[in-house]
Structure formats: C-alpha cells, structure tokens
Amino acid sequence: MYTTATAFLEALHEAGVSYIFANLGSDHPAIIESLARAKKENKELPTVITCPHEFVALSAAHGYAQATGEPQAVMVHVECGTQNLGGAVHNASRSRVPVLIFAGASPYTQEGELTGSRNEFIHWIQDVPDQRGIMRGYTKYDNEIRTGANVKQLVYRSLQIAKSDPTGPVYLMGPREAMEEETEPVTLDNELWEPISPGAIAPKQLEQLTNALVTAKNPLIVTSYLGRNTEAVEELVRLSEKLSIPVIESIPHQMNFPADHSMHLGSQWNTPGQNEQLAEADLVLVIDSDVPWIQMKNKPSDQATVYYLDVDPLKEEMPLWYIPSKQFLKADSHIALQQINQYIDDRCEVDLDMVSKRWEKFEDIHQKQMEEKRQVEQAKTDVITPEYLTACVREVIDEENTIVLNEGITNYGAISNHIGLNTPGSYYGSGAGSLGWNGGAAIGMKLAKSDKTIVSLTGDGSYLFSVPSTVHWMSNRYETPFLTVIYNNSGWKAPKMSTLGVHPRGVANETEGFWVNFDPAADLAKIAEAAGSAHPIKVEERSELKGILEEGLRIVQEGKSVVINVTIPHVYAKEEVDAGEQIPDLEAEVKK
Incomplete structure (x- = not known):
C-alpha cells in the first residue's frame, strides 16, 4: 500500500x-x-x-x-x-x-x-x-x-x-x-519550492544610510542575532573596522561580534542604568534586534538618528512595539552589510583622521571594560559568583570546538559578558521567553554538530523547566552527550527582580515575601543520573570549581552527559530576614 x-x-x-x-x-x-x-x-x-x-x-x-x-x-x-x-x-x-x-x-x-x-x-x-x-x-x-x-x-x-x-x-x-x-506516488522538483530570496537595501536608502554612517561623529551599532548567519559576522567586523564603529550586543542570542575585538563594548540585558555609549551616539544602526534597548531605562538621546534594519523591521506579530527610526529597512543583514561595505569602498570619502581618533577612544574603553570584568571575576570572596563561574567555563573550553548555550536568565548578562567568545556559531540563547529550551536544544545541536562539545549554562529554574528526565533519557538513548552547568541560586530570582523593579520599597521587599525560593534544595543533577545515566556532580566550594569543570568536560568527550550543580549566592530567603540580616538596598545593588 x-x-x-x-x-x-x-x-x-x-x-x-x-x-x-x-x-x-x-x-x-x-x-x-x-x-x-x-x-x-x-x-x-x-x-x-x-x-x-x-x-x-x-x-x-x-x-x-x-x-x-x-x-x-x-x-x-x-x-x-x-x-x-x-x-x-x-x-x-x-x-x-x-x-x-x-x-x-x-x-x-x-x-x-x-x-x-x-x-x-x-x-x-x-x-x-x-x-x-x-x-x-x-x-x-x-x-x-x-x-x-x-x-x-x-x-x-x-x-x-x-x-x-x-x-x-x-x-x-x-x-x-x-x-x-x-x-498515487508524485515526484516534485525541489528547485520549484525554494524559499524566497533574501532582501537587499534599495539604492536610495543604501546611499542615505551609508553616507550617514560615514559622516557621523559618534556612530554605534546595536545587534542581538546578526550571527544567525555566521557569514554576516565577518561583514559586521569589516564595517566596524572601516569606520571605527563600536558594537553593543543587546540580549545576544548568537555570537554576533568577537568579544576580544577593540570595537566590542559588551552586552546589555535588562540594563537599569543608561549606557553611556548609547547616550552619546549621534547615529545608531540597529541590525537584527527585537529589543535593542529598554526605553524607560536606557535609550539613545532624542537628538540621535536611528536606522533600523531587520528581516522583520515592523515586528508585525508584536501588538505593542515601536522605536522611532528615520528608516525601517527590510533586508537580510548579511546582504545589507555587503552592500554598505562595497558602497563605502566605491563611493565614499572617509575622514581617516576622525576614524583613527575614534578607534583610539573605543579601544581604550574596550580595554577598561575587559579589565573591569577580570576584576569582578577575581573578586575576593568565598562564594562562587556567576561571573567567576562563567570565567572558569571560558578558561576550560576549547572555543573552536565548543558550542555554548546560555539560559541563565537573571545570570544571562553575566554569562554573555564574561563568556568572551569570538568564533561565529559558538554561542546561542533561545531568543525568546519560555524557559527550558536549553536541554532539548543541546540534543538538537549535538545531532547537528556531532564533532562539537555542547556546554549548556542554565539557571536551576530553567533546568527544571527543560523536563530534564526526558532530556537525559533522550541524550542517553541517542548518544548525544553534553555538559550542563547549573547556576543554582535556589529559586526564581527573575520574578523577585521584576517585583522590585515596580515596587522597590513595597511590602514584598519589606517582608521578603516573593514565593520564589526552591527550599528545601533538590539534588538536581541526580534527576539526570536516574533518567539517563548522566554523571552528577555537586559543587559548593570555589576552590574545587575549575578542576571539576575540567573533569566534566573530559567525561562528556568520552561519551557521557554530565550535570554539574553549582551553588551560587541564594535568592534572599525569608529565614535570613527573620534572623536579622539586613535586606540590601536594591537601588545601590543594581547600580553596582
């Protein structure tokens, strides 16, 4: 039949x-x-x-x-x-x-x-x-x-x-x-069912945008997922180097721009304070970003000119979305960047002195940012901070042969700023808001890239949302081993921070009544062991961390999944308040 x-x-x-x-x-x-x-x-x-x-x-x-x-x-x-x-x-x-x-x-x-x-x-x-x-x-x-x-x-x-x-x-x-x-059997011609061709910038808009970039005194580029096409990363680097344009990544869920590049100015998450470079920019080119900034907290100046370039520049499926821009350009970022770079080479006279001075300025800012990050990572403390944990992951992986997944949520910014990756296709986030993507995504990526080591960095909440029993049964059956590192703060910190963002001096803050703690603690890594014979490891001591990460990678590369459950600072528990511990000043904590 x-x-x-x-x-x-x-x-x-x-x-x-x-x-x-x-x-x-x-x-x-x-x-x-x-x-x-x-x-x-x-x-x-x-x-x-x-x-x-x-x-x-x-x-x-x-x-x-x-x-x-x-x-x-x-x-x-x-x-x-x-x-x-x-x-x-x-x-x-x-x-x-x-x-x-x-x-x-x-x-x-x-x-x-x-x-x-x-x-x-x-x-x-x-x-x-x-x-x-x-x-x-x-x-x-x-x-x-x-x-x-x-x-x-x-x-x-x-x-x-x-x-x-x-x-x-x-x-x-x-x-x-x-x-x-x-x-009855039917044979179709694949070539007649190809996806639509990627779009380019129209000539008039290309001229206007490119001339604006060339003549701007303080241009800036913001992106989130340009790296979904790894070839676009090279074109972005070319443009940045031609005109000394710095790049900020906003909630990045791809590797969009090399972290060690002199024009890389870090990434931003739910940034509560104004980004200085964003405020000083006279022209901002947004490429492939749904949320380039959060307008009530952090945005360009009213005098800045914004150009918005994306395959979906109007976000037609988002009922409330608007960013005032001089132009909304519907185009493929790789093709658009090729057009811009070629137009500069063929038709533009670049002020090399201005470009040189701009390079020196932002190279200095980049170096200072890198130094500050290293200081934060090595801060003297007995606890394992998210920054230190991420730095240890960075130091033990082989970037050329590794894919890192980030579903750290309240630690998303710490991970994206401290993982320091430079290879296109080496880093991914879910790009969306339903937690638990990390586990299944690790399996899919291992099936797609069997020669790569997959490292999933996740919060304890995101780990539980991922249905780890199913994830690790599948990983075991289909021989798709990967390393999971749980940033375990024993609760959902995101709802707490959301509440404090609206009611910083409210009753929830006063009473520490957020209903987000995962106490008593569960042995999360044991779930993976029971369901899929994964190797479970629990880490509480800072001095043990790096060696255990190295051990975990070795076991994964031998063909067995590993879950490393790392204890990081707890979401503030009600018991701590009852014990007389002072609740930190949120505003000061956020500024810090």
Missing part, C-alpha cells in the same frame, strides 16, 4: 528533513505502519527520535535549526500533544526558527466508513472545534491534510514558508482517514 502517510514521509525526506522528533499517539497508525514498512524495505526516510515530552521535541528541533539553518519535523498527538508543545512554540516563533510541526487529528467517521475510523473512546474526547487555532498565533502557516493527492505539495509549501524570512514554525494536521488513504 502507498498511502498519504507514506507520501508525507517521503516528502519530508525529499525536502531535506533529517530528523522527526516524535511523540506518537492513537492518531498515527498510518505513520507508524509506513515507517515500519520503510524499515523492512530499507527505504531511506528521516530518522525518528522518540521524545517522551513534546516540549523537548520542539526544543531539539529548535536547536538543530539554530545550528544549521535547516528545519526539522516534530510529530505530536492531536490537540493534546499540540498543547503540550507549550512554550516551545513561543520560542520557535519569537526566535524565528524554521520547523514543521505535524499533528494527527481525531477521526471524522465513527461507523467504520473509512480505514482509520473511530475505534477508541479518546477519539471523541480529543475532538475539538479548532485544533489549528491553538497554533495560529505562533505559526507562519497552518493547514489540514485532506487527501494524499496533494500531500507532497502541502509539505513543500509548508517548508518553503518556514524557510523564507522571517523564518518560523509551520503546522500541518491530518486525520487518520486522510493519512490512511491509498494514493
């Missing part, structure tokens, strides 16, 4: 999908039968990765796409499995990750009229009025497979949309009867 399910799986393979991250259910008999038949006949199809939790399945596809740019497939069970994807759908949408999600659907016949008709009680319970509507706020495209006659066209169209900028998730669903239908 050649069914719709067979054609669907063939289409995925022909379109270049390597893996199906699957959580199968009662709606997938046709898929399972087609997979079994293909295995028996030695027919090549995408490799199925069994995922006991859907959130991890989509997070793994997310990580694979980040590392390669290639979308993979995620297969889930009707509307329940769709909903169990949870925040991973938000992550894929907001971070513009191409992925094809397929869900079955309850059968639409109940008396045996067609193969696949309802034969289990759950088929009535799981029948909902608008299953596709669950996903509609997060996907670029959704559709229902109704027949095998055009199923390949639907798959190709879905992937074409997913891979076209701005890239993102797409969703198909197929009832059992449609997937069981016998059909």
Whole structure:
C-alpha cells in the first residue's frame, strides 16, 4: 500500500528533513505502519527520535535549526500533544526558527466508513472545534491534510514558508482517514519550492544610510542575532573596522561580534542604568534586534538618528512595539552589510583622521571594560559568583570546538559578558521567553554538530523547566552527550527582580515575601543520573570549581552527559530576614 502517510514521509525526506522528533499517539497508525514498512524495505526516510515530552521535541528541533539553518519535523498527538508543545512554540516563533510541526487529528467517521475510523473512546474526547487555532498565533502557516493527492505539495509549501524570512514554525494536521488513504506516488522538483530570496537595501536608502554612517561623529551599532548567519559576522567586523564603529550586543542570542575585538563594548540585558555609549551616539544602526534597548531605562538621546534594519523591521506579530527610526529597512543583514561595505569602498570619502581618533577612544574603553570584568571575576570572596563561574567555563573550553548555550536568565548578562567568545556559531540563547529550551536544544545541536562539545549554562529554574528526565533519557538513548552547568541560586530570582523593579520599597521587599525560593534544595543533577545515566556532580566550594569543570568536560568527550550543580549566592530567603540580616538596598545593588 502507498498511502498519504507514506507520501508525507517521503516528502519530508525529499525536502531535506533529517530528523522527526516524535511523540506518537492513537492518531498515527498510518505513520507508524509506513515507517515500519520503510524499515523492512530499507527505504531511506528521516530518522525518528522518540521524545517522551513534546516540549523537548520542539526544543531539539529548535536547536538543530539554530545550528544549521535547516528545519526539522516534530510529530505530536492531536490537540493534546499540540498543547503540550507549550512554550516551545513561543520560542520557535519569537526566535524565528524554521520547523514543521505535524499533528494527527481525531477521526471524522465513527461507523467504520473509512480505514482509520473511530475505534477508541479518546477519539471523541480529543475532538475539538479548532485544533489549528491553538497554533495560529505562533505559526507562519497552518493547514489540514485532506487527501494524499496533494500531500507532497502541502509539505513543500509548508517548508518553503518556514524557510523564507522571517523564518518560523509551520503546522500541518491530518486525520487518520486522510493519512490512511491509498494514493498515487508524485515526484516534485525541489528547485520549484525554494524559499524566497533574501532582501537587499534599495539604492536610495543604501546611499542615505551609508553616507550617514560615514559622516557621523559618534556612530554605534546595536545587534542581538546578526550571527544567525555566521557569514554576516565577518561583514559586521569589516564595517566596524572601516569606520571605527563600536558594537553593543543587546540580549545576544548568537555570537554576533568577537568579544576580544577593540570595537566590542559588551552586552546589555535588562540594563537599569543608561549606557553611556548609547547616550552619546549621534547615529545608531540597529541590525537584527527585537529589543535593542529598554526605553524607560536606557535609550539613545532624542537628538540621535536611528536606522533600523531587520528581516522583520515592523515586528508585525508584536501588538505593542515601536522605536522611532528615520528608516525601517527590510533586508537580510548579511546582504545589507555587503552592500554598505562595497558602497563605502566605491563611493565614499572617509575622514581617516576622525576614524583613527575614534578607534583610539573605543579601544581604550574596550580595554577598561575587559579589565573591569577580570576584576569582578577575581573578586575576593568565598562564594562562587556567576561571573567567576562563567570565567572558569571560558578558561576550560576549547572555543573552536565548543558550542555554548546560555539560559541563565537573571545570570544571562553575566554569562554573555564574561563568556568572551569570538568564533561565529559558538554561542546561542533561545531568543525568546519560555524557559527550558536549553536541554532539548543541546540534543538538537549535538545531532547537528556531532564533532562539537555542547556546554549548556542554565539557571536551576530553567533546568527544571527543560523536563530534564526526558532530556537525559533522550541524550542517553541517542548518544548525544553534553555538559550542563547549573547556576543554582535556589529559586526564581527573575520574578523577585521584576517585583522590585515596580515596587522597590513595597511590602514584598519589606517582608521578603516573593514565593520564589526552591527550599528545601533538590539534588538536581541526580534527576539526570536516574533518567539517563548522566554523571552528577555537586559543587559548593570555589576552590574545587575549575578542576571539576575540567573533569566534566573530559567525561562528556568520552561519551557521557554530565550535570554539574553549582551553588551560587541564594535568592534572599525569608529565614535570613527573620534572623536579622539586613535586606540590601536594591537601588545601590543594581547600580553596582
């Protein structure tokens, strides 16, 4: 039999999908039968990765796409499995990750009229009025497979949309009867289903922007995810060096600009104070950044000219978003930077004296920042600070052969500022707001880049959100070892800081009533050991840290996952207040 399910799986393979991250259910008999038949006949199809939790399945596809740019497939069970994807759908949408999600659907016949008709009680319970509507706020495209006659066209169209900028998730669903239908094989030409070509800057706007950059006295570039195309990093470095333009990374979730470069001025997170360089800039070029600054805390001066360049410069899916800019340019950053660099070479007269003086100024600022970071890392204290922990990770990894994941949340800024990476493709964050991406993403990246060592830096809250039991079962079964380092402050510090940001002298601060502490402490690394035979290590002493990190890397490189649970300063507990310990002055702490 050649069914719709067979054609669907063939289409995925022909379109270049390597893996199906699957959580199968009662709606997938046709898929399972087609997979079994293909295995028996030695027919090549995408490799199925069994995922006991859907959130991890989509997070793994997310990580694979980040590392390669290639979308993979995620297969889930009707509307329940769709909903169990949870925040991973938000992550894929907001971070513009191409992925094809397929869900079955309850059968639409109940008396045996067609193969696949309802034969289990759950088929009535799981029948909902608008299953596709669950996903509609997060996907670029959704559709229902109704027949095998055009199923390949639907798959190709879905992937074409997913891979076209701005890239993102797409969703198909197929009832059992449609997937069981016998059909005729169809062959499609891949070249007729390519994603749309990346965009460039129009000539008039290119001239205006480039001349503004060349003549500006204090230009500045802000970016967050330009490094999703590793070739764009080289072009950004070229532009920065031509005109001595410093670069700030705002909430970076890629390696966008070398940390040791003289024009690199660090990264900013939920920065509570004004960034001096941002305030002094007379021209700010924002490239690939959803949140280049937080306007009520930290923004350019009212006199500064802002140019905004992105594949989605209007953020059409964000109901409230605006940054007053002279121009909003919809273009691919790599192509746009090539255009700007070529225009400068061919048509612009550069004031070399001004450029030279600017270089000296920002080189000095960069060196001072680096010195300050090292001082913070080596501050004399008995506790393991996030900065010291990140510095130790930086010192023990081989950057050329390592990918670092950052889901440190309240320690995100410490990690991004102190990890100090310089190699394109060596660093990733989720790019979004639903916690737990780190575990599945590590598996996906290891599948995509088997020659790399994957190091996941995560908070204890993000670790728990990642469904570590599923993550480490999968890591063990599919031989995708990676190192997890937990920045364990025994609680959710983010909600506390959010509350204090609005009510710095409120009752919650007075009583230390935030409901965010994870006390009594859990042995988080043991979860990974029980579920996936990972090697658990707990670290509380500063003097032990570096040696244990080295040991953990060695074990991972030998083929076994390691989870290092590192105790860092606790979120302030209610018991500390009762004991008479003074609650720190938040404003002073934040300024520090």
